[in-house]
Amino acid sequence: MGYLTRLDIVANIFQICILVVIIAKTIKLTINTKTKALPFFFALAMSGYLLSSLYWIAYDVLDPDTRMPMACNEIAENAMILLLCAGLETILKDKRKIAKEIVFAVLFIGANIALWIAWTGEWFQDILFGIPYIYFFWLLIRGLLSRRVLSRKELWFAALASIIILTMQIPLLTIKGNVFEVTKVTCFMLMLALGAWLGIMSFRRKDFFLASTFFLSTELSMFLSIGIYYYLSLLENIIAQLIMFSLLKKELATDG
Amino acid sequence: MVNAENILICIAVPLAISCFFITGSARRLIYAFLAGMVLCIFSAYIAGLIQMTSGYNTEVTSIFLSPMIEESMKLLLLLFCIYVYEPSGKKIELLAVGIGAGFATFENCCILVSSDTQQLTYMLVRGSAVGVMHIVTLVALAKGFQLLKMYKAFSFAGIVGILSISVTVHGLYNLLVSKPGASSYIGYAMPMFCVILLYMVNVAKRS
Numbered sequence: 001m002g003y004l005t006r007l008d009i010v011a012n013i014f015q016i017c018i019l020v021v022i023i024a025k026t027i028k029l030t031i032n033t034k035t036k037a038l039p040f041f042f043a044l045a046m047s048g049y050l051l052s053s054l055y056w057i058a059y060d061v062l063d064p065d066t067r068m069p070m071a072c073n074e075i076a077e078n079a080m081i082l083l084l085c086a087g088l089e090t091i092l093k094d095k096r097k098i099a100k101e102i103v104f105a106v107l108f109i110g111a112n113i114a115l116w117i118a119w120t121g122e123w124f125q126d127i128l129f130g131i132p133y134i135y136f137f138w139l140l141i142r143g144l145l146s147r148r149v150l151s152r153k154e155l156w157f158a159a160l161a162s163i164i165i166l167t168m169q170i171p172l173l174t175i176k177g178n179v180f181e182v183t184k185v186t187c188f189m190l191m192l193a194l195g196a197w198l199g200i201m202s203f204r205r206k207d208f209f210l211a212s213t214f215f216l217s218t219e220l221s222m223f224l225s226i227g228i229y230y231y232l233s234l235l236e237n238i239i240a241q242l243i244m245f246s247l248l249k250k251e252l253a254t255d256g
Numbered sequence: 257m258v259n260a261e262n263i264l265i266c267i268a269v270p271l272a273i274s275c276f277f278i279t280g281s282a283r284r285l286i287y288a289f290l291a292g293m294v295l296c297i298f299s300a301y302i303a304g305l306i307q308m309t310s311g312y313n314t315e316v317t318s319i320f321l322s323p324m325i326e327e328s329m330k331l332l333l334l335l336f337c338i339y340v341y342e343p344s345g346k347k348i349e350l351l352a353v354g355i356g357a358g359f360a361t362f363e364n365c366c367i368l369v370s371s372d373t374q375q376l377t378y379m380l381v382r383g384s385a386v387g388v389m390h391i392v393t394l395v396a397l398a399k400g401f402q403l404l405k406m407y408k409a410f411s412f413a414g415i416v417g418i419l420s421i422s423v424t425v426h427g428l429y430n431l432l433v434s435k436p437g438a439s440s441y442i443g444y445a446m447p448m449f450c451v452i453l454l455y456m457v458n459v460a461k462r463s
Contacts, residue, residue: 036407037408041409051421054428055427055428055431058439059431061439062434062439068320069320072423075420075424075427076420076424078416079424080417082413083418085413086409090407090409132413
Protein backbone atom coordinates (compact mmCIF):
# COMPACT_ATOMS: atom_id res chain seq x y z
CA MET A 1 0.00 0.00 0.00
CA GLY A 2 1.47 3.34 -1.09
CA TYR A 3 2.08 6.38 1.12
CA LEU A 4 -0.74 8.41 -0.45
CA THR A 5 -3.25 5.58 0.00
CA ARG A 6 -2.33 5.29 3.67
CA LEU A 7 -2.65 9.06 4.07
CA ASP A 8 -6.05 8.83 2.39
CA ILE A 9 -7.22 6.19 4.83
CA VAL A 10 -6.05 8.20 7.85
CA ALA A 11 -7.73 11.37 6.54
CA ASN A 12 -10.98 9.49 5.92
CA ILE A 13 -10.93 7.91 9.38
CA PHE A 14 -10.49 11.38 10.88
CA GLN A 15 -13.41 12.65 8.83
CA ILE A 16 -15.56 9.68 9.86
CA CYS A 17 -14.94 10.47 13.55
CA ILE A 18 -16.12 14.07 13.04
CA LEU A 19 -19.11 12.94 10.98
CA VAL A 20 -20.24 10.38 13.55
CA VAL A 21 -20.32 13.09 16.23
CA ILE A 22 -22.17 15.51 13.93
CA ILE A 23 -24.74 12.85 12.93
CA ALA A 24 -25.36 11.78 16.53
CA LYS A 25 -25.80 15.41 17.65
CA THR A 26 -28.09 16.18 14.70
CA ILE A 27 -30.31 13.16 15.40
CA LYS A 28 -30.63 14.35 19.01
CA LEU A 29 -31.51 17.80 17.67
CA THR A 30 -34.14 16.30 15.34
CA ILE A 31 -35.82 14.55 18.24
CA ASN A 32 -35.82 17.62 20.48
CA THR A 33 -36.86 20.31 18.00
CA LYS A 34 -40.20 21.30 16.53
CA THR A 35 -38.90 22.01 12.99
CA LYS A 36 -37.73 18.53 12.11
CA ALA A 37 -37.28 18.66 8.33
CA LEU A 38 -33.97 20.57 8.17
CA PRO A 39 -32.08 18.59 10.85
CA PHE A 40 -33.53 15.35 9.44
CA PHE A 41 -32.17 16.10 5.98
CA PHE A 42 -28.89 17.35 7.41
CA ALA A 43 -28.43 14.12 9.39
CA LEU A 44 -29.22 12.05 6.31
CA ALA A 45 -26.87 14.15 4.16
CA MET A 46 -24.02 13.68 6.63
CA SER A 47 -24.83 9.94 6.73
CA GLY A 48 -24.38 9.93 2.96
CA TYR A 49 -21.01 11.59 3.40
CA LEU A 50 -20.09 9.04 6.07
CA LEU A 51 -21.00 6.21 3.70
CA SER A 52 -18.85 7.77 1.00
CA SER A 53 -15.84 7.84 3.35
CA LEU A 54 -16.50 4.26 4.47
CA TYR A 55 -16.72 3.13 0.85
CA TRP A 56 -13.48 4.92 0.06
CA ILE A 57 -11.65 3.26 2.96
CA ALA A 58 -13.07 -0.17 2.07
CA TYR A 59 -11.89 0.20 -1.53
CA ASP A 60 -8.47 1.52 -0.48
CA VAL A 61 -7.95 -1.45 1.84
CA LEU A 62 -9.30 -4.11 -0.54
CA ASP A 63 -7.74 -2.80 -3.74
CA PRO A 64 -4.93 -0.41 -2.76
CA ASP A 65 -3.32 1.96 -5.27
CA THR A 66 -5.88 1.30 -8.01
CA ARG A 67 -8.56 3.53 -9.47
CA MET A 68 -12.18 2.54 -8.99
CA PRO A 69 -13.77 1.35 -12.27
CA MET A 70 -16.89 3.24 -11.25
CA ALA A 71 -16.78 5.65 -8.34
CA CYS A 72 -19.65 4.32 -6.23
CA ASN A 73 -18.70 6.63 -3.39
CA GLU A 74 -19.73 9.52 -5.65
CA ILE A 75 -23.30 8.20 -5.44
CA ALA A 76 -23.14 8.72 -1.69
CA GLU A 77 -21.71 12.22 -2.20
CA ASN A 78 -24.57 12.92 -4.57
CA ALA A 79 -26.95 11.70 -1.90
CA MET A 80 -25.38 14.20 0.46
CA ILE A 81 -25.77 17.08 -2.00
CA LEU A 82 -29.37 16.15 -2.89
CA LEU A 83 -30.39 15.76 0.73
CA LEU A 84 -28.80 19.10 1.59
CA CYS A 85 -30.83 20.53 -1.32
CA ALA A 86 -33.99 18.96 0.11
CA GLY A 87 -33.17 20.51 3.47
CA LEU A 88 -32.46 23.95 1.99
CA GLU A 89 -35.74 23.78 0.03
CA THR A 90 -37.60 23.67 3.34
CA ILE A 91 -36.08 26.94 4.60
CA LEU A 92 -35.82 28.83 1.32
CA LYS A 93 -38.43 31.58 1.28
CA ASP A 94 -37.50 32.92 -2.17
CA LYS A 95 -39.85 31.53 -4.80
CA ARG A 96 -38.40 33.50 -7.74
CA LYS A 97 -36.84 31.45 -10.52
CA ILE A 98 -34.75 34.05 -12.24
CA ALA A 99 -33.03 32.91 -15.42
CA LYS A 100 -29.68 34.61 -14.77
CA GLU A 101 -29.20 32.69 -11.51
CA ILE A 102 -29.88 29.39 -13.28
CA VAL A 103 -27.56 30.36 -16.15
CA PHE A 104 -24.75 31.31 -13.75
CA ALA A 105 -25.16 28.04 -11.80
CA VAL A 106 -25.14 25.98 -15.00
CA LEU A 107 -22.10 27.82 -16.41
CA PHE A 108 -20.09 27.74 -13.20
CA ILE A 109 -20.69 24.10 -12.31
CA GLY A 110 -20.54 23.24 -16.04
CA ALA A 111 -17.01 24.68 -16.15
CA ASN A 112 -16.10 22.60 -13.10
CA ILE A 113 -17.53 19.48 -14.75
CA ALA A 114 -15.49 20.21 -17.90
CA LEU A 115 -12.35 20.35 -15.76
CA TRP A 116 -13.23 17.08 -14.00
CA ILE A 117 -13.67 15.44 -17.39
CA ALA A 118 -10.34 16.86 -18.55
CA TRP A 119 -8.63 15.41 -15.46
CA THR A 120 -10.31 11.98 -15.39
CA GLY A 121 -11.82 11.36 -18.83
CA GLU A 122 -14.96 9.89 -17.21
CA TRP A 123 -17.37 12.14 -19.08
CA PHE A 124 -20.64 10.26 -18.46
CA GLN A 125 -20.07 9.88 -14.75
CA ASP A 126 -18.84 13.46 -14.31
CA ILE A 127 -21.83 14.96 -16.12
CA LEU A 128 -24.35 12.73 -14.33
CA PHE A 129 -22.91 13.36 -10.90
CA GLY A 130 -22.39 17.06 -11.62
CA ILE A 131 -26.10 17.80 -12.12
CA PRO A 132 -27.00 17.82 -8.38
CA TYR A 133 -24.23 20.37 -7.82
CA ILE A 134 -25.92 22.72 -10.30
CA TYR A 135 -29.18 22.51 -8.38
CA PHE A 136 -27.38 22.92 -5.06
CA PHE A 137 -25.50 26.00 -6.28
CA TRP A 138 -28.69 27.48 -7.71
CA LEU A 139 -30.45 27.08 -4.36
CA LEU A 140 -27.47 28.66 -2.59
CA ILE A 141 -27.43 31.70 -4.89
CA ARG A 142 -31.16 32.20 -4.34
CA GLY A 143 -30.75 31.84 -0.59
CA LEU A 144 -27.83 34.25 -0.44
CA LEU A 145 -29.66 36.84 -2.56
CA SER A 146 -33.01 36.60 -0.80
CA ARG A 147 -31.46 36.78 2.67
CA ARG A 148 -28.99 39.51 1.64
CA VAL A 149 -26.22 37.82 3.59
CA LEU A 150 -23.46 39.16 1.35
CA SER A 151 -23.29 42.67 -0.04
CA ARG A 152 -23.20 43.21 -3.80
CA LYS A 153 -19.44 43.91 -3.66
CA GLU A 154 -18.78 40.71 -1.73
CA LEU A 155 -20.85 38.68 -4.17
CA TRP A 156 -18.93 40.12 -7.11
CA PHE A 157 -15.65 39.41 -5.32
CA ALA A 158 -16.59 35.77 -4.70
CA ALA A 159 -17.80 35.29 -8.29
CA LEU A 160 -14.68 36.91 -9.76
CA ALA A 161 -12.29 34.92 -7.55
CA SER A 162 -14.07 31.68 -8.53
CA ILE A 163 -13.82 32.50 -12.23
CA ILE A 164 -10.10 33.36 -11.89
CA ILE A 165 -9.46 30.04 -10.13
CA LEU A 166 -11.29 28.11 -12.83
CA THR A 167 -9.41 29.97 -15.57
CA MET A 168 -6.08 29.23 -13.89
CA GLN A 169 -6.93 25.51 -13.81
CA ILE A 170 -7.02 25.34 -17.62
CA PRO A 171 -3.27 25.92 -18.25
CA LEU A 172 -2.48 23.37 -15.51
CA LEU A 173 -3.75 20.71 -17.90
CA THR A 174 -1.26 21.53 -20.61
CA ILE A 175 1.85 23.36 -19.30
CA LYS A 176 4.87 21.78 -17.61
CA GLY A 177 8.01 22.86 -15.74
CA ASN A 178 8.45 26.00 -13.62
CA VAL A 179 5.44 27.81 -15.11
CA PHE A 180 3.28 24.87 -14.06
CA GLU A 181 4.60 24.98 -10.51
CA VAL A 182 4.06 28.75 -10.15
CA THR A 183 0.54 28.57 -11.64
CA LYS A 184 -0.31 25.56 -9.49
CA VAL A 185 0.79 27.18 -6.24
CA THR A 186 -0.97 30.48 -7.08
CA CYS A 187 -4.18 28.75 -8.13
CA PHE A 188 -4.43 26.46 -5.14
CA MET A 189 -3.49 29.18 -2.66
CA LEU A 190 -6.21 31.38 -4.13
CA MET A 191 -8.65 28.49 -3.91
CA LEU A 192 -7.84 27.89 -0.25
CA ALA A 193 -7.97 31.62 0.48
CA LEU A 194 -11.44 31.91 -1.08
CA GLY A 195 -12.57 28.97 1.04
CA ALA A 196 -11.12 30.53 4.17
CA TRP A 197 -12.82 33.86 3.36
CA LEU A 198 -16.17 32.14 2.93
CA GLY A 199 -15.59 30.27 6.19
CA ILE A 200 -14.84 33.48 8.10
CA MET A 201 -17.84 35.23 6.54
CA SER A 202 -20.22 32.40 7.39
CA PHE A 203 -18.92 32.35 10.94
CA ARG A 204 -19.41 36.12 11.27
CA ARG A 205 -22.76 36.46 9.50
CA LYS A 206 -24.09 33.23 11.05
CA ASP A 207 -26.11 32.12 8.06
CA PHE A 208 -26.77 28.51 7.05
CA PHE A 209 -26.84 29.31 3.33
CA LEU A 210 -23.44 30.99 3.54
CA ALA A 211 -22.03 28.04 5.50
CA SER A 212 -23.42 25.71 2.82
CA THR A 213 -21.71 27.85 0.17
CA PHE A 214 -18.46 27.47 2.10
CA PHE A 215 -19.06 23.72 2.17
CA LEU A 216 -19.68 23.62 -1.58
CA SER A 217 -16.53 25.66 -2.28
CA THR A 218 -14.43 23.20 -0.24
CA GLU A 219 -16.04 20.27 -2.05
CA LEU A 220 -15.19 21.78 -5.44
CA SER A 221 -11.66 22.58 -4.22
CA MET A 222 -11.18 18.94 -3.22
CA PHE A 223 -12.25 17.75 -6.65
CA LEU A 224 -9.74 20.05 -8.37
CA SER A 225 -6.82 19.64 -5.96
CA ILE A 226 -3.89 17.28 -5.84
CA GLY A 227 -1.36 16.27 -3.17
CA ILE A 228 -1.06 18.46 -0.09
CA TYR A 229 -3.65 20.93 -1.43
CA TYR A 230 -6.24 18.15 -1.41
CA TYR A 231 -5.65 17.50 2.28
CA LEU A 232 -5.79 21.23 3.06
CA SER A 233 -9.11 21.43 1.21
CA LEU A 234 -10.30 18.39 3.16
CA LEU A 235 -9.41 20.18 6.38
CA GLU A 236 -11.44 23.19 5.25
CA ASN A 237 -14.25 20.80 4.36
CA ILE A 238 -14.29 19.35 7.87
CA ILE A 239 -14.35 22.87 9.33
CA ALA A 240 -17.25 23.67 6.99
CA GLN A 241 -19.20 20.67 8.32
CA LEU A 242 -18.71 21.86 11.89
CA ILE A 243 -19.76 25.43 11.03
CA MET A 244 -22.81 24.09 9.19
CA PHE A 245 -23.83 22.09 12.23
CA SER A 246 -23.45 25.03 14.61
CA LEU A 247 -25.43 27.29 12.26
CA LEU A 248 -28.10 24.62 11.86
CA LYS A 249 -28.83 24.99 15.56
CA LYS A 250 -29.06 28.76 15.12
CA GLU A 251 -31.37 28.33 12.12
CA LEU A 252 -33.69 26.14 14.18
CA ALA A 253 -33.65 28.58 17.08
CA THR A 254 -34.64 31.40 14.68
CA ASP A 255 -37.40 29.24 13.18
CA GLY A 256 -38.76 28.16 16.54
CA MET B 257 -26.67 -21.22 -17.26
CA VAL B 258 -29.93 -20.90 -15.34
CA ASN B 259 -33.35 -20.71 -16.95
CA ALA B 260 -34.54 -18.01 -14.59
CA GLU B 261 -37.94 -17.64 -16.26
CA ASN B 262 -38.74 -21.30 -15.63
CA ILE B 263 -37.84 -20.95 -11.97
CA LEU B 264 -39.99 -17.82 -11.78
CA ILE B 265 -43.00 -19.61 -13.24
CA CYS B 266 -42.50 -22.54 -10.90
CA ILE B 267 -42.49 -20.35 -7.78
CA ALA B 268 -44.93 -17.69 -8.92
CA VAL B 269 -47.86 -19.85 -10.07
CA PRO B 270 -48.76 -21.33 -6.65
CA LEU B 271 -48.43 -17.91 -5.07
CA ALA B 272 -50.60 -16.31 -7.75
CA ILE B 273 -53.24 -19.03 -7.32
CA SER B 274 -53.25 -18.51 -3.56
CA CYS B 275 -54.28 -14.89 -4.14
CA PHE B 276 -57.76 -16.09 -5.20
CA PHE B 277 -58.40 -17.38 -1.70
CA ILE B 278 -56.95 -14.63 0.47
CA THR B 279 -57.82 -10.98 0.99
CA GLY B 280 -56.55 -7.82 2.64
CA SER B 281 -52.95 -7.32 3.68
CA ALA B 282 -52.07 -11.00 3.09
CA ARG B 283 -53.01 -10.63 -0.55
CA ARG B 284 -51.15 -7.35 -0.82
CA LEU B 285 -48.05 -9.00 0.61
CA ILE B 286 -48.23 -11.85 -1.92
CA TYR B 287 -48.69 -9.36 -4.78
CA ALA B 288 -45.66 -7.41 -3.60
CA PHE B 289 -43.69 -10.65 -3.24
CA LEU B 290 -44.52 -11.64 -6.82
CA ALA B 291 -43.65 -8.16 -8.07
CA GLY B 292 -40.30 -8.40 -6.25
CA MET B 293 -39.50 -11.65 -8.03
CA VAL B 294 -40.38 -10.23 -11.44
CA LEU B 295 -38.29 -7.17 -10.62
CA CYS B 296 -35.32 -9.39 -9.84
CA ILE B 297 -35.42 -10.99 -13.28
CA PHE B 298 -35.77 -7.58 -14.97
CA SER B 299 -32.81 -6.24 -13.02
CA ALA B 300 -30.70 -9.21 -14.07
CA TYR B 301 -31.55 -8.61 -17.72
CA ILE B 302 -30.76 -4.90 -17.49
CA ALA B 303 -27.46 -5.60 -15.70
CA GLY B 304 -26.57 -8.11 -18.43
CA LEU B 305 -27.41 -5.62 -21.14
CA ILE B 306 -25.33 -2.86 -19.55
CA GLN B 307 -22.46 -5.28 -19.02
CA MET B 308 -22.53 -6.18 -22.70
CA THR B 309 -22.71 -2.60 -23.95
CA SER B 310 -20.24 -1.08 -21.47
CA GLY B 311 -17.61 -3.80 -21.72
CA TYR B 312 -17.25 -4.18 -17.93
CA ASN B 313 -16.50 -7.69 -16.69
CA THR B 314 -18.87 -9.72 -14.48
CA GLU B 315 -17.08 -8.80 -11.24
CA VAL B 316 -17.21 -5.05 -11.90
CA THR B 317 -20.85 -5.33 -12.94
CA SER B 318 -21.88 -7.20 -9.82
CA ILE B 319 -19.90 -4.97 -7.43
CA PHE B 320 -20.45 -1.53 -8.93
CA LEU B 321 -23.39 -1.64 -11.35
CA SER B 322 -25.85 -4.13 -9.83
CA PRO B 323 -26.58 -2.08 -6.68
CA MET B 324 -27.51 0.93 -8.83
CA ILE B 325 -29.78 -1.09 -11.13
CA GLU B 326 -31.43 -3.19 -8.42
CA GLU B 327 -32.10 -0.32 -6.03
CA SER B 328 -33.38 1.94 -8.81
CA MET B 329 -35.78 -0.77 -10.00
CA LYS B 330 -37.06 -1.36 -6.48
CA LEU B 331 -37.50 2.37 -5.98
CA LEU B 332 -39.45 2.73 -9.22
CA LEU B 333 -41.85 -0.03 -8.21
CA LEU B 334 -42.31 1.44 -4.75
CA LEU B 335 -42.88 4.92 -6.18
CA PHE B 336 -45.39 3.50 -8.66
CA CYS B 337 -47.33 1.92 -5.78
CA ILE B 338 -47.14 5.10 -3.71
CA TYR B 339 -48.38 7.36 -6.50
CA VAL B 340 -51.01 5.02 -7.97
CA TYR B 341 -52.50 3.37 -4.86
CA GLU B 342 -51.60 6.10 -2.32
CA PRO B 343 -51.08 3.63 0.54
CA SER B 344 -50.79 4.71 4.16
CA GLY B 345 -47.55 4.47 6.18
CA LYS B 346 -48.09 0.89 7.37
CA LYS B 347 -49.07 -0.31 3.90
CA ILE B 348 -45.96 1.25 2.35
CA GLU B 349 -43.83 -0.77 4.75
CA LEU B 350 -45.77 -3.93 3.96
CA LEU B 351 -45.21 -3.38 0.24
CA ALA B 352 -41.51 -2.73 0.80
CA VAL B 353 -41.06 -5.90 2.83
CA GLY B 354 -42.97 -7.94 0.23
CA ILE B 355 -40.97 -6.59 -2.71
CA GLY B 356 -37.66 -7.02 -0.88
CA ALA B 357 -38.49 -10.56 0.27
CA GLY B 358 -39.64 -11.56 -3.23
CA PHE B 359 -36.50 -10.11 -4.79
CA ALA B 360 -34.19 -11.83 -2.31
CA THR B 361 -36.01 -15.18 -2.48
CA PHE B 362 -35.88 -15.33 -6.25
CA GLU B 363 -32.19 -14.33 -6.32
CA ASN B 364 -31.41 -17.02 -3.74
CA CYS B 365 -33.34 -19.62 -5.75
CA CYS B 366 -31.30 -18.85 -8.86
CA ILE B 367 -28.06 -19.06 -6.85
CA LEU B 368 -29.14 -22.39 -5.36
CA VAL B 369 -29.84 -23.83 -8.78
CA SER B 370 -26.66 -22.52 -10.39
CA SER B 371 -24.16 -23.33 -7.62
CA ASP B 372 -23.30 -26.03 -5.15
CA THR B 373 -25.85 -26.43 -2.34
CA GLN B 374 -23.81 -28.88 -0.27
CA GLN B 375 -22.28 -26.30 2.05
CA LEU B 376 -24.75 -25.44 4.77
CA THR B 377 -22.58 -22.60 6.14
CA TYR B 378 -22.49 -20.84 2.78
CA MET B 379 -26.23 -21.22 2.39
CA LEU B 380 -26.83 -19.85 5.87
CA VAL B 381 -24.61 -16.87 5.19
CA ARG B 382 -26.21 -16.33 1.81
CA GLY B 383 -29.70 -16.46 3.27
CA SER B 384 -29.07 -14.22 6.24
CA ALA B 385 -26.90 -11.69 4.43
CA VAL B 386 -27.96 -11.18 0.80
CA GLY B 387 -31.55 -12.06 1.55
CA VAL B 388 -31.72 -9.61 4.41
CA MET B 389 -29.89 -6.88 2.48
CA HIS B 390 -32.65 -6.55 -0.13
CA ILE B 391 -35.31 -6.25 2.56
CA VAL B 392 -33.27 -3.80 4.62
CA THR B 393 -32.56 -1.35 1.80
CA LEU B 394 -36.19 -1.38 0.73
CA VAL B 395 -37.56 -0.94 4.24
CA ALA B 396 -35.11 1.92 4.73
CA LEU B 397 -36.37 3.46 1.48
CA ALA B 398 -39.97 3.08 2.63
CA LYS B 399 -39.18 4.60 6.00
CA GLY B 400 -37.41 7.48 4.27
CA PHE B 401 -40.49 8.09 2.10
CA GLN B 402 -42.75 8.00 5.12
CA LEU B 403 -40.62 10.65 6.81
CA LEU B 404 -40.52 12.75 3.63
CA LYS B 405 -44.33 12.64 3.56
CA MET B 406 -44.53 13.43 7.25
CA TYR B 407 -42.26 16.47 6.93
CA LYS B 408 -44.11 17.55 3.76
CA ALA B 409 -40.84 17.43 1.84
CA PHE B 410 -41.62 14.76 -0.77
CA SER B 411 -39.38 16.40 -3.38
CA PHE B 412 -37.33 14.95 -6.22
CA ALA B 413 -34.08 15.83 -4.41
CA GLY B 414 -35.23 14.03 -1.28
CA ILE B 415 -36.35 10.89 -3.13
CA VAL B 416 -33.17 10.57 -5.20
CA GLY B 417 -31.07 11.41 -2.14
CA ILE B 418 -32.58 8.57 -0.13
CA LEU B 419 -32.27 6.22 -3.13
CA SER B 420 -28.57 7.12 -3.44
CA ILE B 421 -28.00 6.24 0.22
CA SER B 422 -29.61 2.82 -0.22
CA VAL B 423 -27.55 2.24 -3.39
CA THR B 424 -24.36 3.05 -1.47
CA VAL B 425 -25.25 0.73 1.43
CA HIS B 426 -25.90 -2.06 -1.08
CA GLY B 427 -22.71 -1.18 -3.02
CA LEU B 428 -20.63 -1.17 0.16
CA TYR B 429 -21.99 -4.60 1.06
CA ASN B 430 -21.16 -5.97 -2.42
CA LEU B 431 -17.66 -4.49 -2.23
CA LEU B 432 -16.94 -5.92 1.22
CA VAL B 433 -18.09 -9.45 0.38
CA SER B 434 -16.28 -9.48 -2.96
CA LYS B 435 -12.95 -10.35 -1.31
CA PRO B 436 -12.40 -13.22 1.14
CA GLY B 437 -11.21 -12.58 4.68
CA ALA B 438 -12.12 -10.09 7.39
CA SER B 439 -13.82 -7.67 5.01
CA SER B 440 -16.30 -10.33 3.91
CA TYR B 441 -17.23 -11.08 7.53
CA ILE B 442 -17.91 -7.38 8.10
CA GLY B 443 -19.96 -7.37 4.90
CA TYR B 444 -22.03 -10.40 5.93
CA ALA B 445 -22.71 -8.84 9.32
CA MET B 446 -23.76 -5.52 7.78
CA PRO B 447 -27.37 -6.43 6.83
CA MET B 448 -28.06 -7.84 10.30
CA PHE B 449 -26.60 -4.70 11.86
CA CYS B 450 -28.91 -2.61 9.65
CA VAL B 451 -31.89 -4.74 10.71
CA ILE B 452 -31.10 -4.06 14.37
CA LEU B 453 -30.74 -0.34 13.61
CA LEU B 454 -34.08 -0.21 11.78
CA TYR B 455 -35.75 -2.19 14.54
CA MET B 456 -34.41 0.28 17.12
CA VAL B 457 -35.78 3.17 15.05
CA ASN B 458 -39.18 1.42 14.98
CA VAL B 459 -39.15 0.87 18.72
CA ALA B 460 -38.11 4.48 19.38
CA LYS B 461 -40.87 5.72 17.08
CA ARG B 462 -43.50 3.65 18.90
CA SER B 463 -42.39 4.79 22.34
